[in-house]
Amino acid sequence: MSIKQKTHDLKKRMKGALEGGGERAIEKQKSVGKMTARERIIALLDPKSFHEYDLFVEHAAKDFDMDKKYLPGDGVITGTGTIYGYPVCIYAQDFTVAGGSLGYMHAKKITKIMDHAMRLKVPLIGINDSGGARIQEGVNSLAGYGEIFYRNTQASGVIPQISVILGPCAGGAVYSPALTDFVFVVQNISKMFITGPEVIKTVLGEEISMEALGGARVHAEKTGNAHFYAESEQECFEQIKQLISFIPWNNMRKALTYLKKEPKQEEYNIGKIFPSDAKQPYDVRDVIRAIGDDSAFLEVMTLFAPNIVIGFSRLNGETVGFVANQPLYLAGVLDVDSSDKAARFIRYCDAFNIPLVTLVDLPGYLPGVDQEHAGVIRHGAKVLYAYSEATVPKITVIVRKAYGGGYIGMCSRHLKADFVFAWPTAEIAVMGPEGAANIIFKNEINSAEDPDKVRQLKIKEYKKKFANPYVAAAYGYVDAVIEPTETRDFLIHALEISQHKSEEGPKKKHGIPPF
Amino acid sequence: MNMKEEEKKESKYSTFVVHTAKYKTLLTKSFMERKSWEPENTNIIKAIIPGNINKIMIKKGDVVKVGDRLLVLEAMKMYNQILSPVNGKIKSIKVKEGEIVAKNAILVELE
Numbered sequence: 001m002s003i004k005q006k007t008h009d010l011k012k013r014m015k016g017a018l019e020g021g022g023e024r025a026i027e028k029q030k031s032v033g034k035m036t037a038r039e040r041i042i043a044l045l046d047p048k049s050f051h052e053y054d055l056f057v058e059h060a061a062k063d064f065d066m067d068k069k070y071l072p073g074d075g076v077i078t079g080t081g082t083i084y085g086y087p088v089c090i091y092a093q094d095f096t097v098a099g100g101s102l103g104y105m106h107a108k109k110i111t112k113i114m115d116h117a118m119r120l121k122v123p124l125i126g127i128n129d130s131g132g133a134r135i136q137e138g139v140n141s142l143a144g145y146g147e148i149f150y151r152n153t154q155a156s157g158v159i160p161q162i163s164v165i166l167g168p169c170a171g172g173a174v175y176s177p178a179l180t181d182f183v184f185v186v187q188n189i190s191k192m193f194i195t196g197p198e199v200i201k202t203v204l205g206e207e208i209s210m211e212a213l214g215g216a217r218v219h220a221e222k223t224g225n226a227h228f229y230a231e232s233e234q235e236c237f238e239q240i241k242q243l244i245s246f247i248p249w250n251n252m253r254k255a256l257t258y259l260k261k262e263p264k265q266e267e268y269n270i271g272k273i274f275p276s277d278a279k280q281p282y283d284v285r286d287v288i289r290a291i292g293d294d295s296a297f298l299e300v301m302t303l304f305a306p307n308i309v310i311g312f313s314r315l316n317g318e319t320v321g322f323v324a325n326q327p328l329y330l331a332g333v334l335d336v337d338s339s340d341k342a343a344r345f346i347r348y349c350d351a352f353n354i355p356l357v358t359l360v361d362l363p364g365y366l367p368g369v370d371q372e373h374a375g376v377i378r379h380g381a382k383v384l385y386a387y388s389e390a391t392v393p394k395i396t397v398i399v400r401k402a403y404g405g406g407y408i409g410m411c412s413r414h415l416k417a418d419f420v421f422a423w424p425t426a427e428i429a430v431m432g433p434e435g436a437a438n439i440i441f442k443n444e445i446n447s448a449e450d451p452d453k454v455r456q457l458k459i460k461e462y463k464k465k466f467a468n469p470y471v472a473a474a475y476g477y478v479d480a481v482i483e484p485t486e487t488r489d490f491l492i493h494a495l496e497i498s499q500h501k502s503e504e505g506p507k508k509k510h511g512i513p514p515f
Numbered sequence: 516m517n518m519k520e521e522e523k524k525e526s527k528y529s530t531f532v533v534h535t536a537k538y539k540t541l542l543t544k545s546f547m548e549r550k551s552w553e554p555e556n557t558n559i560i561k562a563i564i565p566g567n568i569n570k571i572m573i574k575k576g577d578v579v580k581v582g583d584r585l586l587v588l589e590a591m592k593m594y595n596q597i598l599s600p601v602n603g604k605i606k607s608i609k610v611k612e613g614e615i616v617a618k619n620a621i622l623v624e625l626e
Contacts, residue, residue: 203591204565205615221544281528281540306543330546331531331538337545363533369552403534435534 017055017072021096029096034167034189035233037077037092037100040127044237045081045090052079054112060104064136071097074106075130078113080122083244086256089117092127095167099131102173106134107144114151121250123160125240128177129167145172152179157351159250162240165190165216165226166233178225181348182243182300185216185226186236192219221303224337229303242298246312246319247352254353255319261294263488268295270484278400278427281331284309284324284359287399291488293317300345305337310345312354316492321349324359325410327400334406335366336379343382350390355495358387358411361400363432380409381514387415389511393498395491398422398469398478404431413477418501419494421487422469422478429471433463557600560623562616566590571612573623577605585623588616601625 001009018038020026026036035043041050059074061067075097080089091113093100110126117124133141155161156179163177164184168191177183177192185192193214200206200213212218220229228243230236248255268290273282289295292313299311307329311322323342325332334342349356365376387394387409396417402410407428411417422428430436437458438445448454472478482490528539569587573579579599588595603625610622 205567205617206565279536279538281538305545327538327540329541329543331533331540333533363536363538366546367533368549370549373552432534432536434536438535 014055020072020094021098025096032189034095034129036096037094037127037129040164040166040233040237041077041079041081041090041092043234044125044240045083045088046085049081050079050090051081052077054078054109057105057109059106059137060140061134061137063138066136069098073097074103074109075100076106076109078109080113080116083241086244086249087120087122088125088244089113089120089122090125090127093130093167095129095131098134100129100167101131101134102141102144103134103137104140104144107141107147110144111147111151114148114155117159118151118155121159121252123162123244123247123249124155124180125162125164126176126180127164127166128169128173129165130173131168132171132173142172145176148176149179152176156181157251160244160247160352162243164236164240165192166236167191170194170196170214174225182227183219183225184228184230184236184240185219186233187216187229187231189233190216190219190226192225217303220301224301224304224341226304227300243312246298246314247354251352257317258293258314260317263290263292264295265290270487274399274425274484276425278425281327283328284326284332284361287359288313288322288324291315291491292320292322297322301341305335305341307332307335308338308342310342315357315488315495318495319354320357320491320495321345321354322357322359323411325362325406327361330366332362332401333364333366334362334380334383334409335371336374336376339376339379339383343379343386346383346386346390350386350392353392355393355395355498356387356390356411357491358394358396358417360396360398360402360407360410362403362406362410363401364404364406378514380405383409384415385511385513387411387417389505389513391501391503391505393495393501394418395494395498396420397487397491398426398428399484400425400427401432402426402428404429418498419490420478421480421482421490422473423484423487424469424481425484426469426472426478426481427467428469428478429466433459433467436466437462558603558606558625559621560585560597560600560625562588562618562620562622563595563597564588564590565616565618566595568610568612568614568616568622569594571608571610573605573608575605575608579603579605579625586610588622597622599625 057074059071076093078091091110161180162182163180166189170193174192191210191214197208197213219226228239268286270290273286275282288297297311297313307326309324309326394411394417396411413420441458445451445455469478469481529542531538531540567589569589571586572584580602583599585597585599588597606624606626608623
């Protein structure tokens, strides 16, 4: 055969493989509003940057007449490409081929691209759209999942791992996304659960739809499994691109530096956002936007535990991770879910050299039997652990209330914050004035002729003396009391000064965080 | 902003009490849906798991001792023996054999 003939033969073979599950399966995929696996990769990556590997891999199943079947690419597409010029390794399960089911060679393709990502030290993106284990391949498909989980864990904290759920992801398959850093879901398309509605109905007699059991909204709002929620696949890809621009390629690098841009002061003016009355709510995200470059803020987990806000912004062109109590919801208290949410984000930033900026305004921990019984001790401890363990630059700004355990937990000086600033509106005390006065002046209040009058008087007295930043500043727990409008300058300076911060904890294999 | 608008803005916030201090804030869905705690009542036997009432060993008026078998709740392919947690008399039986019950459904009342 001549080169021409051989090239022709190659093209013919490729055409067969590139057809995926065939016209009918593709039509079905599109009829439910889903793109095909290859379309998704192309939509996400830079134009013409995608290079596919292992196109000719064939499945290895022998039983149940499987050896007579041809499954193009064995139901998964793998390759490399770029996003805004950043290199990434990527795989996308192809639901049109045997329902994207995971067999031995399908898993081999995924683990191969994962190994690539680890060697090349670049982010890994996995697009999940699969009916689950390929039953015909038996234990080999289970082995496949296990091999993937192992690699997810090894890669954790070394390269960014992003999971995109664009279809069903059920049973064992859910644990790969759960082990990765960020999970993206899309309304009406993503479905994640361990056991589906069918099994739940037969075993337990409970009837529930797939969407209500493990739809996108459920995971974004209720379970906290998902970090980003989108209404369409296209919107989801835009979110991924934005995230990629904020994070470094691997744990040995810093995120890329962008041009410094001043915040949009017309729109986000701290003086206008921030209420003078300490009991009134405001949206702390507006404060972040008033501080960050170009007022840009990529919020992570917007719907889950909204009483704490986490996300990425830039200061002087450098990525920072913001953790902020949100007085707009539940007065910004820490509870089981918000502790869990913050702690994981803190550890993410620490692993990937992203400095942490903490904005403090909380009345403490959420009281209640349900919270105590749900393990607020165990979950609250995660925040202490994550902040204490983090060695990236840690800068704290106490904007208003910082009471009791909440004060300690929100990256106080005592957990080794590098810089602690406070606004003049800060109230740093062992508890709120009301509670404190009731305890300290209990006898005086009870024995008074008009207890309410004395109580109000004592509250006022306590407030004046202790509900301010100056007691903490007198002990050096606060480095500087600053005007709110100076915050950006102080933060930028603090970050510049701590650029070469190097801190090493005691030698150990690993700690035992209160998971 | 006139007074009316201000009132309207105010009204979307709830009053939320933490350590006797009152804050204006929004409530989250999970907070609104939280379960209120009830002290355990050992005289009421509830289903520990959703399942099928496989067999009932007692009838109304029976006197039972701690550890006596009351019924069998079949769930997850297991026959769960439901034993009496107290000494007492069967006040009422709320289920029939073969009935499928939800979790926490009341099965038997003792007195």
